[in-house]
Every structure is written in C-alpha cells, then in structure tokens.
Amino acid sequence: MRRLSFLIRKEFIQVFRSRPMLGIIFGMPLIQLIIIGFAISGDVEHVPSAVIDLDNSVKSRALVEKLSNSRYIDILYRPRGSRAAENLLGRGEVILAVTIPSGFERDMARGEHPAIFIEADAQNTNVALTGVGYVTRIIRSWAVGQSKHFSQQNDIRIHTINTDIATWYNPSLKSIYFMVPAVMVILVTVITMLLTALAIVRERGENNSLEQLMVTPISRLELILGKTIPFGILGMVELTLAIILIRVVYGITIAGNLPEFYLMSGVFMISSIGIGIFISTVTTTQQQALFTTWFVLVFCLLMCGFFLPLDNMPRTLYQFTYINPLRYYMTIVREVFIKGAGISDLWVQTLALLAIGCSVLGVAVARFRKNIG
Amino acid sequence: MLKRLLAIIKKEARHIFRDPRTLSIVIAMPIMMVLIYGYALEMDLTDIRIAVIDQDRTPDSRWLTERFEASEYFDVVLRPERVSDVHGLFIDRKIHAALVIPPGFARAYTNLPSAAVQLLVDGSDPTYGNAVINYTTAVTANAVTVSVEDVFPLEIRNRFHYNQSLEGSHFVIPGLVAVILMMICALLTSITITREKESGTLDVVLVSPIRPGEVIIGKTIPYILLSLVDAVFILVFAKIVFDIPLRGDLTLLLGLTILYIYCALGIGLLISSIAATQQVAMMAALVATILPSMVLSGFIFPIFSMPLPIRIITHIVPARYYMEIIRGILLKSSPLSMLLHQAAALGFLGTFYLIVATIRFQKGRTT
Numbered sequence: 001m002r003r004l005s006f007l008i009r010k011e012f013i014q015v016f017r018s019r020p021m022l023g024i025i026f027g028m029p030l031i032q033l034i035i036i037g038f039a040i041s042g043d044v045e046h047v048p049s050a051v052i053d054l055d056n057s058v059k060s061r062a063l064v065e066k067l068s069n070s071r072y073i074d075i076l077y078r079p080r081g082s083r084a085a086e087n088l089l090g091r092g093e094v095i096l097a098v099t100i101p102s103g104f105e106r107d108m109a110r111g112e113h114p115a116i117f118i119e120a121d122a123q124n125t126n127v128a129l130t131g132v133g134y135v136t137r138i139i140r141s142w143a144v145g146q147s148k149h150f151s152q153q154n155d156i157r158i159h160t161i162n163t164d165i166a167t168w169y170n171p172s173l174k175s176i177y178f179m180v181p182a183v184m185v186i187l188v189t190v191i192t193m194l195l196t197a198l199a200i201v202r203e204r205g206e207n208n209s210l211e212q213l214m215v216t217p218i219s220r221l222e223l224i225l226g227k228t229i230p231f232g233i234l235g236m237v238e239l240t241l242a243i244i245l246i247r248v249v250y251g252i253t254i255a256g257n258l259p260e261f262y263l264m265s266g267v268f269m270i271s272s273i274g275i276g277i278f279i280s281t282v283t284t285t286q287q288q289a290l291f292t293t294w295f296v297l298v299f300c301l302l303m304c305g306f307f308l309p310l311d312n313m314p315r316t317l318y319q320f321t322y323i324n325p326l327r328y329y330m331t332i333v334r335e336v337f338i339k340g341a342g343i344s345d346l347w348v349q350t351l352a353l354l355a356i357g358c359s360v361l362g363v364a365v366a367r368f369r370k371n372i373g
Numbered sequence: 374m375l376k377r378l379l380a381i382i383k384k385e386a387r388h389i390f391r392d393p394r395t396l397s398i399v400i401a402m403p404i405m406m407v408l409i410y411g412y413a414l415e416m417d418l419t420d421i422r423i424a425v426i427d428q429d430r431t432p433d434s435r436w437l438t439e440r441f442e443a444s445e446y447f448d449v450v451l452r453p454e455r456v457s458d459v460h461g462l463f464i465d466r467k468i469h470a471a472l473v474i475p476p477g478f479a480r481a482y483t484n485l486p487s488a489a490v491q492l493l494v495d496g497s498d499p500t501y502g503n504a505v506i507n508y509t510t511a512v513t514a515n516a517v518t519v520s521v522e523d524v525f526p527l528e529i530r531n532r533f534h535y536n537q538s539l540e541g542s543h544f545v546i547p548g549l550v551a552v553i554l555m556m557i558c559a560l561l562t563s564i565t566i567t568r569e570k571e572s573g574t575l576d577v578v579l580v581s582p583i584r585p586g587e588v589i590i591g592k593t594i595p596y597i598l599l600s601l602v603d604a605v606f607i608l609v610f611a612k613i614v615f616d617i618p619l620r621g622d623l624t625l626l627l628g629l630t631i632l633y634i635y636c637a638l639g640i641g642l643l644i645s646s647i648a649a650t651q652q653v654a655m656m657a658a659l660v661a662t663i664l665p666s667m668v669l670s671g672f673i674f675p676i677f678s679m680p681l682p683i684r685i686i687t688h689i690v691p692a693r694y695y696m697e698i699i700r701g702i703l704l705k706s707s708p709l710s711m712l713l714h715q716a717a718a719l720g721f722l723g724t725f726y727l728i729v730a731t732i733r734f735q736k737g738r739t740t
Contacts, residue, residue, distance in 0.1 A: 020653040031660055038683050039668045043499065045678045074677075089534055091711060092697065095677075115528040122533035123700050125544045127675050132531050133507050139529055140510070164489050165506055168463065170496035173506075178499055190659075198652055283394070287564055290655045291398045298402065302409045309500065311420065314412050335464070338497040345464050 003218050007226025011199070015234070029187050029238060033180065033245050041179035044130040049096040050077040050088050057105035059146075066142050067098065072134040085119055095121045096131045108146070169338050180250050181337040182306050184242040185330055188265070189272050189300070192235040194293050196276030200227055201289040204280065224365055228273050235269045236262070255340030264332050264343060264350050270357030271325035278364035300326040325356050377583050381591025388565070389595060399561075399599065403553045403607050410549060411542035411615045421505055424451040424462060424471040431479035437490070437513075441472065446508040456493075463495045470494045470505040535704045542615040547699045548672040550604050551692045552663070554630070555637050557600045559662040560655075562593055562641035567654040570645070585734070593638050600634060621706035629698050629712065632719045636691040637662070639726030646733035666692035694718045 015021055051067060053060050068075045073096060077088055085097035099117040101107075107114040118135050122128040170177045203213075213223060239262070246252050254261060275296060283289040303310075303317070304326035310318065321327045328349040335341035343350060389396060425441065427434050441447050451468060453459070459471045473491040481488035492509050496502045536543050569575040578588055611617045640662055648654035668674060669683070670692035676684060687693050694715040701707035701715075709716070 018650075018653075020649070020656075024653070024656045028656070028660065032664070035683065035686065036664060036668050039679050040674045043678065044675060047675075048677055086534075090705065090707075092701070113528045115530050118529065118531045120531065120533050122536035122539055123544055123704050124671070124673075124675060125536060125539045125541055126673070128533055128536075129539065130503075132533075133503075136529055136531075137507065137510065164491045165494060165509075166491065167494040167496040167502060167506075168460075170499065170502070173496050173499040173502045175499045178497065202652075285392075286651050286655075287568070288392065288394050290564075290651075291395050295398050295402055295405075299405060299409075302406070309498075317409065317412055331466075334497060335466075339464060341464055 004222045004226055004229075007218070007222065008230050011226065011230035014199075015195075015230070025191065025234065025238070026241070028190075029241050029245060032183055032187055033242060034249060037176075037180045037183050037250065040183075041174075041176040043173075043175050044127055045072055046074045047072065047096055047127065047131040047134070048076050048094045049073040049098065049131075049135075050079060050085060050094045051075050052079055052082065052085055052097065052099045054080075054082065054102040055100050055104035059105040059108060060100045063100065063139065063142055067135065067138055070134065070138055073131065089119060089121050092121070095124075095127060096135060098135055176250060177252060177338050178334065180246055180252060181333045182330060184239070184246065185304075185306070185326060185333050186301065187242055188235050188239050188269070189297065189326060189329075191238045192231050192269050192272040193276040193279075193297065194290070195234065196227065196231045196273050197279040197283075197289045197293050198286055199231070200277060200280035201283055201286055204284075220368075224277070224368065227277070231273055231276070232266070232269050235272075236265070239265055252337065254337055256336035257342050260343045261332075261336050264336075264346065264353070265329075267350055267353045267357060268325060268329040268332070271353060271360055274357055274361035274364050275325075277368060278360060281364060281367040300324050303327065304330045306330060322352075323356065325353055328352050328356075378587050378591050381583070381588060382594050385565070385592050385595045389599065399557060399603065400606070402556075403549070403603055404610065406549055406553070407546055407607055407611055408614070410545045411611065420448050421446055421470070421501065421508065422448050422450045422468045423505070424453055424459070424468045425449050426453055426456060426459075426471060426473045428476045429474050429478040433479035433482050434474045437474060437478075438472075440512055444508065444512055446504075447512075459493055463497075468495070469498075469501045470509070472509070540615070540617075542611070543617050543704065544700075545673070546607070546611040546615065546617050547703050548670075548696055550607050550699055551633070551670065551695045552666045552672060553607065554600050554604055554634060554695075555640075555662050555666040555692055557603060558596060558634050558637035559641035559644070560658045561596050561599075562638055563644040563648065563654045563658050564651055565592060565596075566642070566645035567648050567651050571650055589642065593642075597631075597634055597638070600637075601630070604630060617703070619703060621702035622708070623702075625709055625712075626699065626702045629695070629702075629716055629719070632716060632723065633691060633695040633698070636695075636719050636723035636726065639723045639730060640691070642730040643726050643733070646730045665690045669693065670696045672696060688718075689722065691719055691722050694722075 015025070049067075051064050053064055064075075064078075067073065076094060077084075079085075079088070082099065085099055088094045089097055097119040099119070101114050101117070104114045104116075116139060118132055120128040120132050167173060218226075243254065276293070279289055279292050279296065283292055303321045303324050305321075306326075310321055310327070313321070332346050332349050332353075335346060423441065425438050427438060438449065442449050451462065453462065453471075456471075456473060459468075462468045462471070471493040473493065475489065475491065478488050478490065490513070492505070494502050494505050533539055566575070569578070575588075579585060608617075608619065612619055641658070644654055644657050644661060648657055666672070669676075669687045669690045671687075672692070676687050676693065679687070698712050698715050698719075701712055
C-alpha cells in the first residue's frame with residue numbers, strides 16, 4: 001500500500017514537473033470547450049442567400065419581406081435578371097438563390113400555380129438541405145395564409161390540420177446542448193487514453209526505467225495500479241473542470257444525478273485507460289504510441305454518434321459500434337446532461353462499458369506481463 | 374549542396390520506412406476515414422421512429438395515421454395508450470417523436486376550418502428534432518392539399534447545384550484530403566524535428582558543414598512526397614469506391630495543393646521551433662492543426678453560422694482556404710481566376726508561419 005502510494009505520487013510529480021504538460025492538461029479543456037464548442041454547436045443559420053424578384057408586385061414583395069425577416073437566411077443580394085442566380089452561386093457568394101417568376105401575382109390570382117424556384121449550392125449537402133428546408137417552410141406558411149384568403153373570397157371550405165408542436169428537453173432545438181457535452185467526452189478520452197499510453201511507453205521503450213522498477217520489490221499489480229490510478233484521477237479532474245466550464249461558459253447544467261454520472265464516467269475510464277495500456281504494449285516509441293492512439297481515437301470518434309448519426313450507418317459498419325466504448329459513454333453523457341436520465345435508465349450502457357473495460361484491461365495487463373517477464 | 378541535401382533526404386526516408394507501423398497508419402488512417410465518412414455521412418434522415426397515440430379512433434384519425442405510415446421518412450413503431458408513456462419511451466430512445474390525435478379530431482376536421490393534432494418531439498438531438506418537425510409539417514400540409522387541391526396557390530421547385538444527387542461522400546471526401554494533408558505534413562515534420570532536438574542529434578547535424586536551411590529542406594521533402602502520394606491515393610480510392618467526380622483542372626489542383634502543403638510545413642516547423650519534447654509537440658500539433666482543420670475550416674460545420682470571434686479565427690486556418698479550393702475545382706470546375714483570393718491567402722499564411730519559425734529557430738541557436 002505504501003509502495004503504491006509512492007508510485008502514484010511519482011507519476012503526479014512527473015506530470016506536474018513539466019510546465020508545458022500542465023498547460024496542455026488545463027489549457028486543452030479551455031480551448032476545446034470554448035473554440036470547438038462554439039464552432040460546432042452553431043445551428044445552420046444566416047445562410048447567405050439571394051432573392052431574385054422578377055415580378056416586383058405587391059404579393060412578391062410581401063413574400064420577399066417574409067423571407068428577409070428570418071434569422072435562418074441572410075438576404076445579401078437582390079439582383080435583377082434570371083442569370084444572376086447562377087453567377088452568384090458560381091462565385092460562392094451565396095448558398096441559396098430564390099427566384100420568384102414574373103407574372104407571379106397574376107398567375108396566383110388565376111389559380112395557375114406559379115412556381116418558385118429555389119437553387120442551392122450543394123457542396124455541403126447538410127447546409128443545402130437545411131437551407132432549402134428553411135425557405136420551403138417560410139414560403140409554405142406564407143402560402144397557407146394566402147390560400148385561406150383565397151378560399152374565403154371564393155367561398156371554398158378548406159380543412160387544414162394544425163400541428164401543435166411541443167419539443168421536450170431542448171425546446172429551442174439548439175445544437176449547443178447536444179454538442180458541448182459531447183466535446184467533454186473527447187477531452188476525457190484523450191487525457192486518459194493518450195497520457196496513459198505515452199507515460200508507459202516512455203518508461204518502457206525509450207528510457208527503460210520500467211525494467212529497473214521490475215527488479216524492485218514492487219509487484220506487477222502495484223505497478224499497473226500505480227500507472228492507472230493517477231490517470232484515472234487526472235481524468236476525473238478533467239471531467240470536473242469540464243463540467244464547471246460548461247456551466248460557466250454555456251450555462252448548461254447537468255440535468256441528472258451528479259454522483260451517478262461520476263460513477264458511470266469512472267466505469268468508462270476503465271476502458272479508455274485499458275486501451276491506453278494495451279497500446280503501450282504493442283508500441284515501442286512515443287511516436288508510434290501517439291499514432292496508434294490517434295488511429296483508435298479517430299475510429300472511435302467517427303463511430304460513436306458524435307456528429308454522424310448512428311442510425312444512418314450501413315449495417316456492417318454499425319456492428320462495429322457495439323465494441324466502441326465511446327458509443328456508450330456518448331449516450332450516457334447526452335442522456336444525463338439533457339434528459340436527466342439516471343443509472344437505472346442507463347444500466348445497459350454501463351454494463352456494456354464494464355464488460356468492454358474489464359476485457360480490454362485484462363488483455364492489456366496480460367500482455368504487459370508477458371512483455372516484461 | 375545537392376549531394377548533402379540528397380543525403381539528408383535519404384536518411385529521413387530511411388527513418389520513415391524503418392518504422393512500418395507509423396507508415397501503415399499514415400496509409401490506413403485515410404482509408405478508414407474515407408470509408409466511414411463516405412458511407413456514414415447520409416444527411417437525409419429516414420426511418421424516424423414515431424409513436425401514434427390515437428385517442429379519436431375514427432376513420433379520419435386512422436387515415437391520418439396511414440399517411441404517416443406511408444411516408445418514406447417515418448416508421449410508426451408503437452401505439453401507446455397514454456401520453457404519459459411518452460417520457461419513458463424518450464428516455465429509452467425507442468422513439469424520436471409522438472403524434473397525439475386528440476378525441477374529437479374527426480369532428481373538428483369535418484366541421485371546422487382546422488383541426489389540431491399534437492406532436493411531441495424529443496429535442497435532445499436537434500438534427501432529428503428539426504427533421505421530425507419538417508417532415509411532419511409536410512405530411513399534414515399535404516393532407517390539406519389533397520382535400521382541396523386547387524387552393525394551395527403556388528408550387529415550389531428545387532435544384533441542387535454541383536452535387537445534384539446530394540451525395541454525402543462527394544461533399545466530405547474532398548474535405549478529408551484537406552484534413553489529412555494537414556495532419557501528415559504538420560504533425561510528422563514537427564515530431565521528427567523535435568525528436569532530433571530531444572535526443573540531441575539536431576545539434577550534431579547543425580555543427581556539421583550542412584547549412585540549417587538544407588537540414589530543414591532535406592527533412593521536409595520526404596514528407597511532402599509522402600503526403601502528395603497520400604492525397605492522390607485518397608482521391609483515386611474515393612473515385613473507385615464512391616465515384617466522386619474529378620472535374621476541373623487537375624494540374625491547377627496539384628499546384629494549389631503544393632501551396633497548401635507549404636503552409637502545413639510552415640505550421641509544423643513553427644511547432645517544432647517552440648516545443649522541446651515530442652509529447653508537447655504532439656499535443657500542440659493536435660490543438661494547432663487537426664482540430665482547426667476539422668472544425669474551423671467549413672469541413673462539416675459552416676463558417677457563416679459561427680459566432681463572430683470564431684469566424685475571425687478561421688481566417689488564419691489554411692484548411693479553410695484549401696477546402697474552398699479543392700471543392701471548387703472538383704465539384705464546380707472553378708478556374709484559377711475564381712480561386713485567386715484563396716491562393717493568395719495560402720501563400721501569405723505559409724510565408725508568415727515560415728518566417729516566424731525561422732526567427733524562433735535562430736533565436737534558439739544563438740542563446
């Protein structure tokens with residue numbers, strides 16, 4: 001026990017002795033949560049757009065007015081002439097171009113269904129789809145108003161269905177609640193997985209101090225614990241830092257139970273530290289360890305539902321997500337932060353994490369022994 | 374001079390090939406990213422799981438339910454009895470939304486101008502939340518136009534330019550080239566120079582007759598070649614697997630890619646002039662190259678939607694300009710005249726990073 005506490009202390013001294021390392025451990029959460037958080041959690045808004053009103057009538061101007069009042073699109077240009085849209089799109093000045101045809105008002109009064117033309121730069125498919133969706137929604141709601149007017153004039157009874165929408169947990173549908181807690185997952189994973197791998201590789205491969213440790217009375221279990229506990233503690237510190245920052249910077253608080261969240265995070269760290277130790281047993285230099293960790297990390301990040309919805313994946317790819325600890329932890333973090341779910345709702349995820357963690361750690365420790373013995 | 378340069382290049386290339394694991398990751402990582410992104414980035418959400426709570430139980434309410442079932446977007450998976458069940462279903466992520474058809478719906482629908490239904494949306498995932506609302510509005514609005522078709526006064530037509538079929542892979546793979554080039558160039562150069570610094574061999578090389586400039590050029594050329602090979606490899610692979618278009622002037626693309634690599638090397642050298650150990654260089658490279666080129670470049674998240682301070686920061690991210698260049702050339706066949714601004718920005722940024730790195734290196738050597 002005393003030996004173990006010495007080992008843990010040694011690891012902390014090593015981390016805290018290096019000023020740049022301290023900067024990384026405490027600076028990275030700031031940079032990631034603030035810059036990355038703000039950059040990726042902006043919803044698609046202020047889409048640069050152009051409106052080409054070829055009719056210039058009372059009705060068309062009313063529609064343009066309606067479009068320009070939306071915060072989702074910014075009307076930057078109102079050119080005349082039908083070629084203007086293609087030109088602006090080609091130069092990348094706008095993403096959306098809405099053309100109202102000439103004779104729009106007249107045709108609408110005659111019931112001839114004039115066609116409004118929405119063109120989009122679809123290089124970024126997500127932006128294009130969302131933008132066209134916004135414009136369609138605005139035009140539709142305007143048109144429904146017009147049709148009510150029209151039907152009253154012509155004495156036609158219409159029956160509409162009004163959808164009364166109630167959005168739970170995140171009423172304004174802001175991405176920020178979805179994305180910012182997810183950044184925290186990356187942070188905790190990078191710190192625990194990468195630092196563990198690098199710390200062991202440095203001792204083992206590069207300056208061989210591990211062999212010296214092995215000939216001391218310290219047992220292997222103590223050695224492993226001495227390597228994992230400090231990074232587990234660092235991970236928890238990082239987690240706490242992130243929770244505070246998320247609260248201060250974004251005003252987002254955890255909806256769920258805090259001790260339960262720490263417990264589930266601890267279970268997750270078994271896996272991430274286990275992977276870190278495993279990587280250190282298959283690499284010999286820090287550079288290799290870094291690249292291998294990155295490879296694993298990128299794979300895990302792409303396959304955890306961080307920015308690609310899992311439900312949309314092809315089946316074969318989807319099956320790989322079952323062995324990805326980040327997938328379960330991502331669900332846990334989001335559910336706890338947004339919906340206030342507890343461990344009783346998330347026991348499947350927690351058990352999955354425990355199973356993955358124990359097997360990875362087991363394999364890692366077994367390899368660790370073989371490598372040294 | 375050329376002989377000395379060649380010797381360094383050969384030595385560095387040997388370093389690369391002696392470490393097959395790093396080399397294979399450099400090759401395998403792009404393939405993995407292309408495959409996962411290319412297949413998984415399907416933005417058009419289908420199979421949205423909804424529950425229908427039909428409290429009316431009339432032919433009209435069943436008709437409305439059928440319209441949702443017939444829609445390609447929705448899967449009606451459950452028909453719970455009570456509205457109070459919905460929270461539990463949301464917590465278990467069984468459904469994305471629930472449609473409540475209140476009692477008296479049929480009566481209201483036939484007798485009044487409008488009848489109301491309620492849609493309960495799980496807002497925790499805004500992408501799904503927005504999609505549910507958009508699609509539901511479309512389904513209920515169509516229910517109107519069917520009953521009185523002539524009343525809806527206009528028609529809306531769409532056209533998507535440059536990527537008509539809205540293929541996610543066409544949008545994401547050119548962007549990946551930008552990310553991967555930055556990763557390999559900046560990261561590998563910064564690590565290799567820091568490694569020599571850490572082990573003290575850099576000093577040995579510097580006191581030899583080799584000039585510092587030659588050391589830098591010699592050490593970077595193998596990585597330039599490696600990353601160019603990687604870029605071509607990604608594009609050819611993506612062409613075969615995803616049939617991404619390779620329109621436009623490919624020699625222009627090559628020229629501007631070299632300009633981008635120049636920028637990436639500048640950043641790599643800058644990092645290695647600051648960092649004393651490999652560990653610090655790796656972390657700095659992560660923060661300074663990979664994350665910005667993924668999130669501050671318009672790769673997936675559009676720059677125009679970011680808050681102003683972040684938009685200002687994006688101007689010093691080279692990937693931002695290269696993203697426009699590679700997408701412009703491959704998808705829009707943009708000529709050089711349309712990309713002058715981006716090319717100038719890359720040239721300026723690269724020179725700037727290189728000058729700062731040189732100043733820092735010289736300061737480090739005199740002290």
